[in-house]
Amino acid sequence: MKSIIILIFILIQSPFIFASEDIYLEKAPIDLSDQPSLQKGARTFINYCLNCHSAKYMRYNKLLDIGLSKKDIKDNLLFTGKKIGDPMEISMPVAESKKWFGAAPPDLSVVARSRGSDWIYSYMKGFYRDSSREIGWNNIVYVNSAMPHILWELQGEKELDQKTGKLSLIKAGKLNEKEYDSVITDLTNFITYMSEPGQLxxxxxxxxxxxxxxxxxxxxxxxxxxxxxxxx
Ligand code: HEC
Structure with a gap:
């Protein structure tokens, strides 16, 4: 009887124990049936992320499924020398990128399944200036991440308040907070779609x-x- 009570106590307690260690993740307001959002997300992804990351399980022609035209893909989204049936690979060799960043940027094809959409959304909003780090950036969701803030020109620069653990803007970017959130929502939407294109x-x-x-x-x-x- 005693052990049962202890067991129940542990079962009830454990979520809270984990919760106190876990970082707070914001819910990603994504909608996989929103094609314009997926298209905008695909553009951001290809323009900003494929420079370092690959998405080798995703092919360019899969973008037809989210309503982009062949012409649009060929003219605006394909890297030079690539064909529309090619997977989204990068040319940067893994060894090179390890040398530059200290960690190889992982393939992002299925990252939404391993990390979750909320994690990605919060990660992309979690960068802040950290002068103690070589790359100049840190992240509240993924502490000491080797990835610099790629979208800083859009979001601006943030600073961490050590006491409250909250981020505040110290230098404005091209977008205001609402606009940046919308870019990240679309991006997260596309990354989630990419992790399982058949889910729709x-x-x-x-x-x-x-x-x-x-x-x-x-x-x-x-x-x-x-x-x-x-x-x-
Ligand atoms: C300059 C190169 C570079 C660019 C561009 C870049 N990243 Fe990264 N990214 C990295 C590196 C390096 C890591 C590995 C971080 C680590 O493990 O410490 C990483 C890690 C990640 C992770 C965590 C993956 C995991 O499961 O650990 C996500 C998610 C991610 N990047 C998303 C993005 C998105 C979305 C974009 C485009 C907006 C992007 N990255 C652009 C270099 C880059």
């Missing part, structure tokens, strides 16, 4: 299946009533 179809399929089962249930109940109507 799968979810739709799920609705059909559930709908069909409900219909079947109604028919079955009707049929049962019909069968038993004369007996009794």
């Amino acid at each position: 179809k799968r979810k739709k399929m799920g609705f059909y299946v559930v709908g069909f089962l409900l219909l079947l249930l109604v028919l079955t109940i009707k049929l049962k009533k019909e069968f038993w109507k004369d007996i009794k």
Whole structure:
């Protein structure tokens, strides 16, 4: 009995124990059915992230699925020398990037599944100036991350208040906070889509299946009533 009580106590306690160690993640307000948002996210991703990261399980022609045209992809999004059926790879050799950053930028194809969309959203909003680090930046979500703040020109520069743990703007960027949040929402939306391009179809399929089962249930109940109507 005693051990059961202890077990229950641990089970109830543990989420809070973890919670106190965990960093606070903001909920990413993404919508996978929002095609314009996915398109904007794809543009940001290709322009800013593919320089260091690859997304080798994603092919350029998959962008047709989110409503971009072949011409648009070819004219604006393909790196020189790439074909539309090519995977999103980078030319920077891993050894080079390790030398520059101290850590190789990981492939981002499925990062939304390993880290979660909220993590990515909060990470992209979590950069701040840190003069004690060689790269000049740090991150509240991923402490001592080897990645510098790539979008600082857009967001501006932030500073960490050690007491409150909150970030505040010290130098304005090209975008205001709302505009930057919207860029990061679209980017996170696209990265989430990329981690499982089939999920839109799968979810739709799920609705059909559930709908069909409900219909079947109604028919079955009707049929049962019909069968038993004369007996009794
Ligand atoms: C200048 C090179 C560079 C660019 C450009 C860059 N990153 Fe990174 N990124 C890195 C490095 C290096 C790491 C590894 C950090 C570490 O492990 O300390 C990283 C790590 C990450 C991670 C964490 C992955 C994980 O699971 O550990 C995410 C997410 C990420 N980057 C997203 C992005 C996004 C989104 C963009 C585009 C807006 C971007 N990065 C652009 C260098 C870059």
